[in-house]
Amino acid sequence: MxxxxxxxxxxxxxxxxxxxxxxxxxxxxxxxxxxxxxxxxxxxxxxxxxxxERPKVIPASWLDSGNPNYTAPGAEEVAILINSIIKNQNVTKADLARLIGVSPKHNRTLNAMIKGVSFPTYSQWRLLLVLSGKITVLRIENK
Structure with missing residues (x-):
């Protein structure tokens, strides 16, 4: 063996x-x-x-509402941001509507925002910026 x-x-x-x-x-x-x-x-x-890469000059609409230079986003900026989120994050309009707290029924509100007929509230706009990756949210807790 x-x-x-x-x-x-x-x-x-x-x-x-x-x-x-x-x-x-x-x-x-x-x-x-x-x-x-x-x-x-x-x-x-x-x-x-x-x-x-972040823009060299931060758009005024990306600033915090407490900043005196803040301005509300324009219709074109809103439409571009919403469409880029839908395309790049692979979400539906209904999903995005739910995420920012508007009715997903027939996508009316989101479509109106894309067409410039209505505008997101400040909190909805900030959520859109976060979802797109344009801004980040830092959470600081008191200890």
Missing amino acids: KNSENESNELSVEAIKNLSFDVPAIEIQKARAAEIDLKLEQATSHILNEVL
Whole structure:
């Protein structure tokens, strides 16, 4: 039994010794590394520009209502923000309506906001900004 074990081990070792691997040339490896570096650079650039980058000048409608420079958003800004949330966050109009506290029935209120017929309240506007990722909310608790 011991002899057959050694033989099977020897066969395995012998089989491994006879294996050949196709190792790519150094130029191919360098090209692959350069491609990976480029993709990493593109991904980093996308994250910095699209996700983390905030505008150089914060729009007045993004400010807190206590700020004297705050102005209510315009119809076009509301429409763009609502449509971008629906598209980028993969939510329906009815879902978004529920999230900001308006009736989802036939999407009337949300459609009116998109068309510029009505405007969101300040709290609804802030929720839209948060949902879109334009602003973040920090919660500071008293201890």
